[in-house]
Amino acid sequence: MQSLDMPAIQAAARKLEEGALVALPTETVYGLGADAENPEAVAKIYAAKGRPANHPVIVHLAPGADIGYWAIAIPAEARKLIDTFWPGPLTLILKRAPHIPDAVSGGQDSVGLRCPSHPVAQALLREFKSGKGGVAAPSANKFGHVSPTTAQHVRDEFGTDEDSPLACILEGGQSEVGIESTILDLSRMASHGPVLLRPGHISAAQIEHVIGMHPRMPDAAAPRASGTLEAHYAPSTPVALVPPEELADTMKRLSNAGRRFAVILRTQPAAAAIAQIAMPQSPDGYAHDLYAALRAMDAAAADVILVESLPAEDEWQGVNDRLRRAAHDSQGILSRLLS
Incomplete structure:
Protein backbone atom coordinates (compact mmCIF):
# COMPACT_ATOMS: atom_id res chain seq x y z
CA MET A 1 0.00 0.00 0.00
CA GLN A 2 1.31 3.45 -0.90
CA SER A 3 1.85 6.00 1.85
CA LEU A 4 -1.29 7.81 2.94
CA ASP A 5 -2.03 11.26 1.50
CA MET A 6 -2.69 12.82 4.90
CA PRO A 7 -3.35 16.38 3.61
CA ALA A 8 -6.11 15.00 1.36
CA ILE A 9 -7.49 12.84 4.19
CA GLN A 10 -7.46 15.77 6.63
CA ALA A 11 -9.18 17.99 4.08
CA ALA A 12 -11.82 15.30 3.54
CA ALA A 13 -12.42 15.07 7.30
CA ARG A 14 -13.03 18.83 7.46
CA LYS A 15 -15.48 18.55 4.56
CA LEU A 16 -17.39 15.87 6.44
CA GLU A 17 -17.48 18.04 9.55
CA GLU A 18 -18.91 20.86 7.42
CA GLY A 19 -21.77 18.61 6.26
CA ALA A 20 -20.44 17.75 2.79
CA LEU A 21 -20.31 14.37 1.04
CA VAL A 22 -17.00 12.53 0.61
CA ALA A 23 -16.34 9.32 -1.32
CA LEU A 24 -13.98 7.02 0.55
CA PRO A 25 -12.40 3.64 -0.18
CA THR A 26 -13.13 0.66 2.03
CA GLU A 27 -12.02 -2.95 1.73
CA THR A 28 -15.52 -3.89 0.49
CA VAL A 29 -16.55 -1.13 -1.95
CA TYR A 30 -16.19 2.66 -2.13
CA GLY A 31 -18.61 4.49 0.15
CA LEU A 32 -20.50 7.77 -0.12
CA GLY A 33 -19.82 9.30 3.27
CA ALA A 34 -21.52 11.91 5.44
CA ASP A 35 -21.56 12.82 9.14
CA ALA A 36 -23.86 10.19 10.63
CA GLU A 37 -25.03 12.59 13.36
CA ASN A 38 -25.98 15.34 10.91
CA PRO A 39 -29.44 14.56 9.44
CA GLU A 40 -29.05 17.25 6.77
CA ALA A 41 -25.75 15.71 5.63
CA VAL A 42 -27.25 12.21 5.62
CA ALA A 43 -30.16 13.56 3.55
CA LYS A 44 -27.59 14.56 0.91
CA ILE A 45 -26.61 10.88 0.59
CA TYR A 46 -30.22 9.90 -0.09
CA ALA A 47 -30.62 12.72 -2.61
CA ALA A 48 -27.37 11.93 -4.45
CA LYS A 49 -28.13 8.21 -4.68
CA GLY A 50 -31.87 8.51 -5.28
CA ARG A 51 -32.22 6.20 -2.28
CA PRO A 52 -35.60 5.55 -0.59
CA ALA A 53 -35.82 7.43 2.72
CA ASN A 54 -36.73 4.26 4.65
CA HIS A 55 -33.65 2.35 3.43
CA PRO A 56 -31.02 2.52 6.22
CA VAL A 57 -27.32 3.24 5.81
CA ILE A 58 -24.34 1.76 7.66
CA VAL A 59 -22.34 3.88 10.11
CA HIS A 60 -18.57 3.43 9.84
CA LEU A 61 -16.49 3.84 13.01
CA ALA A 62 -12.81 4.27 13.78
CA PRO A 63 -10.92 1.36 15.35
CA GLY A 64 -11.50 1.33 19.09
CA ALA A 65 -14.60 3.53 18.88
CA ASP A 66 -17.08 3.49 21.76
CA ILE A 67 -19.85 1.20 20.50
CA GLY A 68 -21.91 2.14 23.55
CA TYR A 69 -22.25 5.67 22.21
CA TRP A 70 -24.11 4.37 19.16
CA ALA A 71 -26.01 1.38 20.48
CA ILE A 72 -27.70 0.13 23.63
CA ALA A 73 -28.26 -3.36 25.04
CA ILE A 74 -25.14 -4.66 23.33
CA PRO A 75 -25.15 -8.47 23.59
CA ALA A 76 -22.05 -10.47 24.48
CA GLU A 77 -22.17 -12.02 21.02
CA ALA A 78 -21.59 -8.59 19.48
CA ARG A 79 -18.46 -8.09 21.59
CA LYS A 80 -17.08 -11.48 20.51
CA LEU A 81 -17.70 -10.75 16.84
CA ILE A 82 -16.15 -7.28 17.12
CA ASP A 83 -13.06 -8.74 18.79
CA THR A 84 -12.76 -11.33 16.00
CA PHE A 85 -13.77 -9.54 12.80
CA TRP A 86 -13.28 -5.80 13.34
CA PRO A 87 -11.75 -4.02 11.54
CA GLY A 88 -13.28 -5.92 8.64
CA PRO A 89 -16.28 -6.58 6.40
CA LEU A 90 -18.90 -7.30 9.08
CA THR A 91 -21.82 -4.98 9.88
CA LEU A 92 -23.73 -5.53 13.12
CA ILE A 93 -27.33 -4.37 13.56
CA LEU A 94 -27.90 -3.29 17.16
CA LYS A 95 -30.49 -1.29 19.09
CA ARG A 96 -29.89 2.39 18.30
CA ALA A 97 -29.01 4.73 21.16
CA PRO A 98 -31.80 7.32 21.64
CA HIS A 99 -29.60 10.34 20.82
CA ILE A 100 -28.49 8.94 17.44
CA PRO A 101 -30.64 10.45 14.67
CA ASP A 102 -32.94 7.99 12.96
CA ALA A 103 -31.87 9.39 9.57
CA VAL A 104 -29.23 6.63 9.40
CA SER A 105 -31.68 3.85 10.29
CA GLY A 106 -34.55 4.63 7.96
CA GLY A 107 -36.73 5.43 10.97
CA GLN A 108 -36.05 2.10 12.71
CA ASP A 109 -34.93 1.66 16.32
CA SER A 110 -31.76 -0.13 15.20
CA VAL A 111 -28.45 0.98 13.71
CA GLY A 112 -25.88 -0.75 11.49
CA LEU A 113 -22.27 -0.36 12.65
CA ARG A 114 -19.00 -1.36 11.01
CA CYS A 115 -15.29 -0.69 11.39
CA PRO A 116 -13.58 -0.86 7.96
CA SER A 117 -10.06 -2.23 7.57
CA HIS A 118 -8.93 -0.08 4.61
CA PRO A 119 -6.07 2.18 5.79
CA VAL A 120 -7.46 5.28 4.04
CA ALA A 121 -10.89 4.77 5.61
CA GLN A 122 -9.31 4.24 9.02
CA ALA A 123 -7.17 7.36 8.68
CA LEU A 124 -10.22 9.41 7.68
CA LEU A 125 -12.28 8.06 10.58
CA ARG A 126 -9.49 8.89 13.02
CA GLU A 127 -9.26 12.45 11.67
CA PHE A 128 -13.02 13.03 11.54
CA LYS A 129 -14.14 14.52 14.87
CA SER A 130 -10.87 13.25 16.39
CA GLY A 131 -12.01 9.66 15.91
CA LYS A 132 -15.21 10.09 17.90
CA GLY A 133 -17.60 10.52 14.98
CA GLY A 134 -19.32 8.11 12.68
CA VAL A 135 -19.51 8.26 8.90
CA ALA A 136 -22.70 7.04 7.25
CA ALA A 137 -21.48 5.49 4.00
CA PRO A 138 -23.54 3.36 1.64
CA SER A 139 -21.91 2.42 -1.66
CA ALA A 140 -20.92 5.41 -3.79
CA ASN A 141 -23.29 4.80 -6.71
CA LYS A 142 -26.84 5.58 -7.75
CA PHE A 143 -29.37 3.45 -5.87
CA GLY A 144 -29.63 -0.09 -7.20
CA HIS A 145 -26.68 0.24 -9.59
CA VAL A 146 -23.44 -1.75 -9.56
CA SER A 147 -21.28 -0.77 -6.59
CA PRO A 148 -17.91 0.95 -7.22
CA THR A 149 -14.64 -0.75 -6.36
CA THR A 150 -12.31 1.98 -7.68
CA ALA A 151 -12.25 5.76 -7.48
CA GLN A 152 -12.79 5.88 -11.25
CA HIS A 153 -16.05 3.98 -10.82
CA VAL A 154 -17.19 6.74 -8.45
CA ARG A 155 -16.20 9.42 -10.94
CA ASP A 156 -18.07 7.55 -13.67
CA GLU A 157 -21.16 7.49 -11.44
CA PHE A 158 -21.22 11.07 -10.14
CA GLY A 159 -18.84 13.04 -12.32
CA THR A 160 -16.17 15.48 -11.19
CA ASP A 161 -17.54 18.81 -12.38
CA GLU A 162 -19.24 21.50 -10.30
CA ASP A 163 -22.56 19.66 -10.55
CA SER A 164 -21.19 16.61 -8.71
CA PRO A 165 -22.70 16.12 -5.24
CA LEU A 166 -19.29 15.08 -3.90
CA ALA A 167 -16.87 17.46 -2.21
CA CYS A 168 -14.00 15.07 -2.93
CA ILE A 169 -13.09 11.47 -3.75
CA LEU A 170 -10.30 9.84 -1.76
CA GLU A 171 -8.12 7.43 -3.73
CA GLY A 172 -7.45 4.01 -2.27
CA GLY A 173 -6.83 1.58 -5.11
CA GLN A 174 -9.19 -1.27 -5.93
CA SER A 175 -11.26 -2.59 -3.04
CA GLU A 176 -9.71 -5.78 -1.70
CA VAL A 177 -12.92 -7.70 -0.92
CA GLY A 178 -15.06 -6.35 -3.75
CA ILE A 179 -18.58 -7.00 -2.39
CA GLU A 180 -20.40 -5.33 0.47
CA SER A 181 -20.08 -6.40 4.08
CA THR A 182 -21.91 -9.26 5.74
CA ILE A 183 -24.85 -7.82 7.73
CA LEU A 184 -25.84 -9.62 10.94
CA ASP A 185 -28.86 -8.60 13.02
CA LEU A 186 -28.20 -8.88 16.75
CA SER A 187 -30.90 -6.43 17.80
CA ARG A 188 -33.39 -9.20 18.65
CA MET A 189 -31.18 -11.78 20.32
CA ALA A 190 -33.65 -12.70 23.06
CA SER A 191 -36.48 -13.47 20.65
CA HIS A 192 -34.77 -14.43 17.36
CA GLY A 193 -31.06 -14.95 17.95
CA PRO A 194 -28.60 -13.85 15.24
CA VAL A 195 -30.13 -13.27 11.81
CA LEU A 196 -28.09 -13.04 8.60
CA LEU A 197 -29.58 -10.14 6.64
CA ARG A 198 -26.95 -10.01 3.88
CA PRO A 199 -24.21 -12.58 3.17
CA GLY A 200 -20.72 -11.40 2.39
CA HIS A 201 -17.04 -12.18 2.81
CA ILE A 202 -17.55 -13.35 6.39
CA SER A 203 -19.67 -16.50 6.22
CA ALA A 204 -22.40 -17.86 8.46
CA ALA A 205 -20.06 -20.72 9.39
CA GLN A 206 -17.39 -18.27 10.57
CA ILE A 207 -19.96 -16.40 12.64
CA GLU A 208 -21.18 -19.65 14.20
CA HIS A 209 -17.61 -20.61 15.06
CA VAL A 210 -17.27 -17.43 17.13
CA ILE A 211 -20.65 -17.22 18.90
CA GLY A 212 -21.74 -20.85 18.90
CA MET A 213 -24.99 -20.15 17.04
CA HIS A 214 -25.72 -20.49 13.34
CA PRO A 215 -27.42 -17.34 12.03
CA ARG A 216 -31.03 -17.70 10.96
CA MET A 217 -32.39 -16.48 7.65
CA PRO A 218 -34.36 -13.18 7.65
CA ASP A 219 -37.95 -13.23 8.88
CA ALA A 220 -40.81 -10.88 8.03
CA ALA A 221 -40.08 -8.67 11.05
CA ALA A 222 -36.32 -8.40 10.48
CA PRO A 223 -34.88 -4.89 10.32
CA ARG A 224 -34.49 -3.36 6.88
CA ALA A 225 -30.83 -3.30 5.87
CA SER A 226 -28.63 -1.95 3.09
CA GLY A 227 -28.52 -3.88 -0.18
CA THR A 228 -31.27 -6.36 0.64
CA LEU A 229 -33.93 -5.44 -1.90
CA GLU A 230 -34.68 -8.18 -4.41
CA ALA A 231 -33.38 -6.04 -7.29
CA HIS A 232 -29.99 -4.48 -6.58
CA TYR A 233 -26.39 -4.23 -7.83
CA ALA A 234 -27.69 -4.18 -11.41
CA PRO A 235 -26.03 -2.84 -14.58
CA SER A 236 -28.13 -1.12 -17.24
CA THR A 237 -27.82 -4.17 -19.51
CA PRO A 238 -30.08 -7.12 -18.55
Whole structure:
Protein backbone atom coordinates (compact mmCIF):
# COMPACT_ATOMS: atom_id res chain seq x y z
CA MET A 1 0.00 0.00 0.00
CA GLN A 2 1.31 3.45 -0.90
CA SER A 3 1.85 6.00 1.85
CA LEU A 4 -1.29 7.81 2.94
CA ASP A 5 -2.03 11.26 1.50
CA MET A 6 -2.69 12.82 4.90
CA PRO A 7 -3.35 16.38 3.61
CA ALA A 8 -6.11 15.00 1.36
CA ILE A 9 -7.49 12.84 4.19
CA GLN A 10 -7.46 15.77 6.63
CA ALA A 11 -9.18 17.99 4.08
CA ALA A 12 -11.82 15.30 3.54
CA ALA A 13 -12.42 15.07 7.30
CA ARG A 14 -13.03 18.83 7.46
CA LYS A 15 -15.48 18.55 4.56
CA LEU A 16 -17.39 15.87 6.44
CA GLU A 17 -17.48 18.04 9.55
CA GLU A 18 -18.91 20.86 7.42
CA GLY A 19 -21.77 18.61 6.26
CA ALA A 20 -20.44 17.75 2.79
CA LEU A 21 -20.31 14.37 1.04
CA VAL A 22 -17.00 12.53 0.61
CA ALA A 23 -16.34 9.32 -1.32
CA LEU A 24 -13.98 7.02 0.55
CA PRO A 25 -12.40 3.64 -0.18
CA THR A 26 -13.13 0.66 2.03
CA GLU A 27 -12.02 -2.95 1.73
CA THR A 28 -15.52 -3.89 0.49
CA VAL A 29 -16.55 -1.13 -1.95
CA TYR A 30 -16.19 2.66 -2.13
CA GLY A 31 -18.61 4.49 0.15
CA LEU A 32 -20.50 7.77 -0.12
CA GLY A 33 -19.82 9.30 3.27
CA ALA A 34 -21.52 11.91 5.44
CA ASP A 35 -21.56 12.82 9.14
CA ALA A 36 -23.86 10.19 10.63
CA GLU A 37 -25.03 12.59 13.36
CA ASN A 38 -25.98 15.34 10.91
CA PRO A 39 -29.44 14.56 9.44
CA GLU A 40 -29.05 17.25 6.77
CA ALA A 41 -25.75 15.71 5.63
CA VAL A 42 -27.25 12.21 5.62
CA ALA A 43 -30.16 13.56 3.55
CA LYS A 44 -27.59 14.56 0.91
CA ILE A 45 -26.61 10.88 0.59
CA TYR A 46 -30.22 9.90 -0.09
CA ALA A 47 -30.62 12.72 -2.61
CA ALA A 48 -27.37 11.93 -4.45
CA LYS A 49 -28.13 8.21 -4.68
CA GLY A 50 -31.87 8.51 -5.28
CA ARG A 51 -32.22 6.20 -2.28
CA PRO A 52 -35.60 5.55 -0.59
CA ALA A 53 -35.82 7.43 2.72
CA ASN A 54 -36.73 4.26 4.65
CA HIS A 55 -33.65 2.35 3.43
CA PRO A 56 -31.02 2.52 6.22
CA VAL A 57 -27.32 3.24 5.81
CA ILE A 58 -24.34 1.76 7.66
CA VAL A 59 -22.34 3.88 10.11
CA HIS A 60 -18.57 3.43 9.84
CA LEU A 61 -16.49 3.84 13.01
CA ALA A 62 -12.81 4.27 13.78
CA PRO A 63 -10.92 1.36 15.35
CA GLY A 64 -11.50 1.33 19.09
CA ALA A 65 -14.60 3.53 18.88
CA ASP A 66 -17.08 3.49 21.76
CA ILE A 67 -19.85 1.20 20.50
CA GLY A 68 -21.91 2.14 23.55
CA TYR A 69 -22.25 5.67 22.21
CA TRP A 70 -24.11 4.37 19.16
CA ALA A 71 -26.01 1.38 20.48
CA ILE A 72 -27.70 0.13 23.63
CA ALA A 73 -28.26 -3.36 25.04
CA ILE A 74 -25.14 -4.66 23.33
CA PRO A 75 -25.15 -8.47 23.59
CA ALA A 76 -22.05 -10.47 24.48
CA GLU A 77 -22.17 -12.02 21.02
CA ALA A 78 -21.59 -8.59 19.48
CA ARG A 79 -18.46 -8.09 21.59
CA LYS A 80 -17.08 -11.48 20.51
CA LEU A 81 -17.70 -10.75 16.84
CA ILE A 82 -16.15 -7.28 17.12
CA ASP A 83 -13.06 -8.74 18.79
CA THR A 84 -12.76 -11.33 16.00
CA PHE A 85 -13.77 -9.54 12.80
CA TRP A 86 -13.28 -5.80 13.34
CA PRO A 87 -11.75 -4.02 11.54
CA GLY A 88 -13.28 -5.92 8.64
CA PRO A 89 -16.28 -6.58 6.40
CA LEU A 90 -18.90 -7.30 9.08
CA THR A 91 -21.82 -4.98 9.88
CA LEU A 92 -23.73 -5.53 13.12
CA ILE A 93 -27.33 -4.37 13.56
CA LEU A 94 -27.90 -3.29 17.16
CA LYS A 95 -30.49 -1.29 19.09
CA ARG A 96 -29.89 2.39 18.30
CA ALA A 97 -29.01 4.73 21.16
CA PRO A 98 -31.80 7.32 21.64
CA HIS A 99 -29.60 10.34 20.82
CA ILE A 100 -28.49 8.94 17.44
CA PRO A 101 -30.64 10.45 14.67
CA ASP A 102 -32.94 7.99 12.96
CA ALA A 103 -31.87 9.39 9.57
CA VAL A 104 -29.23 6.63 9.40
CA SER A 105 -31.68 3.85 10.29
CA GLY A 106 -34.55 4.63 7.96
CA GLY A 107 -36.73 5.43 10.97
CA GLN A 108 -36.05 2.10 12.71
CA ASP A 109 -34.93 1.66 16.32
CA SER A 110 -31.76 -0.13 15.20
CA VAL A 111 -28.45 0.98 13.71
CA GLY A 112 -25.88 -0.75 11.49
CA LEU A 113 -22.27 -0.36 12.65
CA ARG A 114 -19.00 -1.36 11.01
CA CYS A 115 -15.29 -0.69 11.39
CA PRO A 116 -13.58 -0.86 7.96
CA SER A 117 -10.06 -2.23 7.57
CA HIS A 118 -8.93 -0.08 4.61
CA PRO A 119 -6.07 2.18 5.79
CA VAL A 120 -7.46 5.28 4.04
CA ALA A 121 -10.89 4.77 5.61
CA GLN A 122 -9.31 4.24 9.02
CA ALA A 123 -7.17 7.36 8.68
CA LEU A 124 -10.22 9.41 7.68
CA LEU A 125 -12.28 8.06 10.58
CA ARG A 126 -9.49 8.89 13.02
CA GLU A 127 -9.26 12.45 11.67
CA PHE A 128 -13.02 13.03 11.54
CA LYS A 129 -14.14 14.52 14.87
CA SER A 130 -10.87 13.25 16.39
CA GLY A 131 -12.01 9.66 15.91
CA LYS A 132 -15.21 10.09 17.90
CA GLY A 133 -17.60 10.52 14.98
CA GLY A 134 -19.32 8.11 12.68
CA VAL A 135 -19.51 8.26 8.90
CA ALA A 136 -22.70 7.04 7.25
CA ALA A 137 -21.48 5.49 4.00
CA PRO A 138 -23.54 3.36 1.64
CA SER A 139 -21.91 2.42 -1.66
CA ALA A 140 -20.92 5.41 -3.79
CA ASN A 141 -23.29 4.80 -6.71
CA LYS A 142 -26.84 5.58 -7.75
CA PHE A 143 -29.37 3.45 -5.87
CA GLY A 144 -29.63 -0.09 -7.20
CA HIS A 145 -26.68 0.24 -9.59
CA VAL A 146 -23.44 -1.75 -9.56
CA SER A 147 -21.28 -0.77 -6.59
CA PRO A 148 -17.91 0.95 -7.22
CA THR A 149 -14.64 -0.75 -6.36
CA THR A 150 -12.31 1.98 -7.68
CA ALA A 151 -12.25 5.76 -7.48
CA GLN A 152 -12.79 5.88 -11.25
CA HIS A 153 -16.05 3.98 -10.82
CA VAL A 154 -17.19 6.74 -8.45
CA ARG A 155 -16.20 9.42 -10.94
CA ASP A 156 -18.07 7.55 -13.67
CA GLU A 157 -21.16 7.49 -11.44
CA PHE A 158 -21.22 11.07 -10.14
CA GLY A 159 -18.84 13.04 -12.32
CA THR A 160 -16.17 15.48 -11.19
CA ASP A 161 -17.54 18.81 -12.38
CA GLU A 162 -19.24 21.50 -10.30
CA ASP A 163 -22.56 19.66 -10.55
CA SER A 164 -21.19 16.61 -8.71
CA PRO A 165 -22.70 16.12 -5.24
CA LEU A 166 -19.29 15.08 -3.90
CA ALA A 167 -16.87 17.46 -2.21
CA CYS A 168 -14.00 15.07 -2.93
CA ILE A 169 -13.09 11.47 -3.75
CA LEU A 170 -10.30 9.84 -1.76
CA GLU A 171 -8.12 7.43 -3.73
CA GLY A 172 -7.45 4.01 -2.27
CA GLY A 173 -6.83 1.58 -5.11
CA GLN A 174 -9.19 -1.27 -5.93
CA SER A 175 -11.26 -2.59 -3.04
CA GLU A 176 -9.71 -5.78 -1.70
CA VAL A 177 -12.92 -7.70 -0.92
CA GLY A 178 -15.06 -6.35 -3.75
CA ILE A 179 -18.58 -7.00 -2.39
CA GLU A 180 -20.40 -5.33 0.47
CA SER A 181 -20.08 -6.40 4.08
CA THR A 182 -21.91 -9.26 5.74
CA ILE A 183 -24.85 -7.82 7.73
CA LEU A 184 -25.84 -9.62 10.94
CA ASP A 185 -28.86 -8.60 13.02
CA LEU A 186 -28.20 -8.88 16.75
CA SER A 187 -30.90 -6.43 17.80
CA ARG A 188 -33.39 -9.20 18.65
CA MET A 189 -31.18 -11.78 20.32
CA ALA A 190 -33.65 -12.70 23.06
CA SER A 191 -36.48 -13.47 20.65
CA HIS A 192 -34.77 -14.43 17.36
CA GLY A 193 -31.06 -14.95 17.95
CA PRO A 194 -28.60 -13.85 15.24
CA VAL A 195 -30.13 -13.27 11.81
CA LEU A 196 -28.09 -13.04 8.60
CA LEU A 197 -29.58 -10.14 6.64
CA ARG A 198 -26.95 -10.01 3.88
CA PRO A 199 -24.21 -12.58 3.17
CA GLY A 200 -20.72 -11.40 2.39
CA HIS A 201 -17.04 -12.18 2.81
CA ILE A 202 -17.55 -13.35 6.39
CA SER A 203 -19.67 -16.50 6.22
CA ALA A 204 -22.40 -17.86 8.46
CA ALA A 205 -20.06 -20.72 9.39
CA GLN A 206 -17.39 -18.27 10.57
CA ILE A 207 -19.96 -16.40 12.64
CA GLU A 208 -21.18 -19.65 14.20
CA HIS A 209 -17.61 -20.61 15.06
CA VAL A 210 -17.27 -17.43 17.13
CA ILE A 211 -20.65 -17.22 18.90
CA GLY A 212 -21.74 -20.85 18.90
CA MET A 213 -24.99 -20.15 17.04
CA HIS A 214 -25.72 -20.49 13.34
CA PRO A 215 -27.42 -17.34 12.03
CA ARG A 216 -31.03 -17.70 10.96
CA MET A 217 -32.39 -16.48 7.65
CA PRO A 218 -34.36 -13.18 7.65
CA ASP A 219 -37.95 -13.23 8.88
CA ALA A 220 -40.81 -10.88 8.03
CA ALA A 221 -40.08 -8.67 11.05
CA ALA A 222 -36.32 -8.40 10.48
CA PRO A 223 -34.88 -4.89 10.32
CA ARG A 224 -34.49 -3.36 6.88
CA ALA A 225 -30.83 -3.30 5.87
CA SER A 226 -28.63 -1.95 3.09
CA GLY A 227 -28.52 -3.88 -0.18
CA THR A 228 -31.27 -6.36 0.64
CA LEU A 229 -33.93 -5.44 -1.90
CA GLU A 230 -34.68 -8.18 -4.41
CA ALA A 231 -33.38 -6.04 -7.29
CA HIS A 232 -29.99 -4.48 -6.58
CA TYR A 233 -26.39 -4.23 -7.83
CA ALA A 234 -27.69 -4.18 -11.41
CA PRO A 235 -26.03 -2.84 -14.58
CA SER A 236 -28.13 -1.12 -17.24
CA THR A 237 -27.82 -4.17 -19.51
CA PRO A 238 -30.08 -7.12 -18.55
CA VAL A 239 -28.32 -9.96 -16.74
CA ALA A 240 -29.10 -13.66 -17.21
CA LEU A 241 -27.63 -16.43 -15.06
CA VAL A 242 -26.98 -19.56 -17.13
CA PRO A 243 -25.91 -23.00 -15.83
CA PRO A 244 -22.48 -24.06 -17.16
CA GLU A 245 -23.95 -27.01 -19.06
CA GLU A 246 -26.38 -24.71 -20.89
CA LEU A 247 -24.01 -21.85 -21.66
CA ALA A 248 -22.69 -23.03 -25.04
CA ASP A 249 -26.16 -23.77 -26.39
CA THR A 250 -27.54 -20.47 -25.09
CA MET A 251 -24.77 -18.53 -26.81
CA LYS A 252 -25.31 -20.44 -30.05
CA ARG A 253 -29.05 -19.69 -30.03
CA LEU A 254 -28.47 -15.99 -29.26
CA SER A 255 -25.89 -15.79 -32.06
CA ASN A 256 -28.27 -17.47 -34.53
CA ALA A 257 -30.96 -14.98 -33.53
CA GLY A 258 -28.62 -12.06 -34.27
CA ARG A 259 -28.42 -10.99 -30.63
CA ARG A 260 -25.40 -9.23 -29.14
CA PHE A 261 -24.24 -10.74 -25.85
CA ALA A 262 -21.43 -10.28 -23.39
CA VAL A 263 -20.30 -13.08 -21.10
CA ILE A 264 -18.87 -13.42 -17.59
CA LEU A 265 -17.63 -16.99 -17.29
CA ARG A 266 -15.28 -19.38 -15.51
CA THR A 267 -14.83 -22.12 -18.13
CA GLN A 268 -14.55 -22.17 -21.92
CA PRO A 269 -14.14 -18.93 -23.95
CA ALA A 270 -17.14 -17.58 -25.83
CA ALA A 271 -16.22 -17.11 -29.48
CA ALA A 272 -19.41 -15.29 -30.52
CA ALA A 273 -19.54 -12.86 -27.60
CA ILE A 274 -18.93 -9.18 -28.31
CA ALA A 275 -17.12 -8.96 -24.96
CA GLN A 276 -16.17 -11.46 -22.30
CA ILE A 277 -14.28 -11.78 -19.03
CA ALA A 278 -12.85 -14.98 -17.55
CA MET A 279 -13.28 -14.84 -13.78
CA PRO A 280 -11.10 -16.31 -11.02
CA GLN A 281 -11.94 -19.81 -9.81
CA SER A 282 -11.95 -18.95 -6.10
CA PRO A 283 -14.89 -17.25 -4.33
CA ASP A 284 -12.66 -14.49 -2.94
CA GLY A 285 -11.08 -13.80 -6.32
CA TYR A 286 -14.45 -13.81 -8.04
CA ALA A 287 -15.90 -11.37 -5.49
CA HIS A 288 -12.89 -9.08 -5.91
CA ASP A 289 -13.46 -8.85 -9.68
CA LEU A 290 -17.26 -9.05 -9.85
CA TYR A 291 -18.38 -5.43 -9.95
CA ALA A 292 -15.59 -4.33 -12.27
CA ALA A 293 -16.60 -7.16 -14.61
CA LEU A 294 -20.26 -6.15 -14.56
CA ARG A 295 -19.32 -2.55 -15.30
CA ALA A 296 -17.00 -3.57 -18.15
CA MET A 297 -19.61 -5.84 -19.74
CA ASP A 298 -22.27 -3.13 -19.30
CA ALA A 299 -20.12 -0.83 -21.41
CA ALA A 300 -20.16 -3.33 -24.30
CA ALA A 301 -23.68 -2.28 -25.38
CA ALA A 302 -24.90 -5.88 -25.56
CA ASP A 303 -28.51 -7.05 -25.52
CA VAL A 304 -27.77 -9.20 -22.49
CA ILE A 305 -24.93 -10.09 -20.13
CA LEU A 306 -24.70 -13.85 -19.66
CA VAL A 307 -23.20 -14.94 -16.35
CA GLU A 308 -22.16 -18.55 -15.90
CA SER A 309 -23.88 -19.79 -12.74
CA LEU A 310 -21.69 -20.49 -9.73
CA PRO A 311 -21.48 -23.35 -7.23
CA ALA A 312 -24.07 -23.34 -4.44
CA GLU A 313 -21.62 -24.00 -1.60
CA ASP A 314 -21.55 -21.72 1.45
CA GLU A 315 -18.35 -19.94 0.41
CA TRP A 316 -20.09 -18.70 -2.76
CA GLN A 317 -23.13 -17.35 -0.87
CA GLY A 318 -22.12 -13.69 -0.96
CA VAL A 319 -21.33 -13.64 -4.69
CA ASN A 320 -24.45 -15.65 -5.54
CA ASP A 321 -26.53 -13.19 -3.53
CA ARG A 322 -25.20 -10.22 -5.55
CA LEU A 323 -25.70 -11.96 -8.90
CA ARG A 324 -29.24 -13.06 -8.02
CA ARG A 325 -30.20 -9.49 -7.19
CA ALA A 326 -28.44 -8.11 -10.28
CA ALA A 327 -30.48 -10.47 -12.47
CA HIS A 328 -33.80 -10.10 -10.64
CA ASP A 329 -35.39 -7.51 -12.92
CA SER A 330 -34.14 -9.32 -16.04
CA GLN A 331 -36.11 -12.52 -15.47
CA GLY A 332 -37.35 -13.92 -18.78
CA ILE A 333 -34.90 -11.86 -20.85
CA LEU A 334 -33.53 -14.88 -22.75
CA SER A 335 -37.00 -16.04 -23.76
CA ARG A 336 -37.81 -12.56 -25.01
CA LEU A 337 -34.56 -12.26 -26.98
CA LEU A 338 -35.01 -15.69 -28.56
CA SER A 339 -38.73 -15.45 -29.34
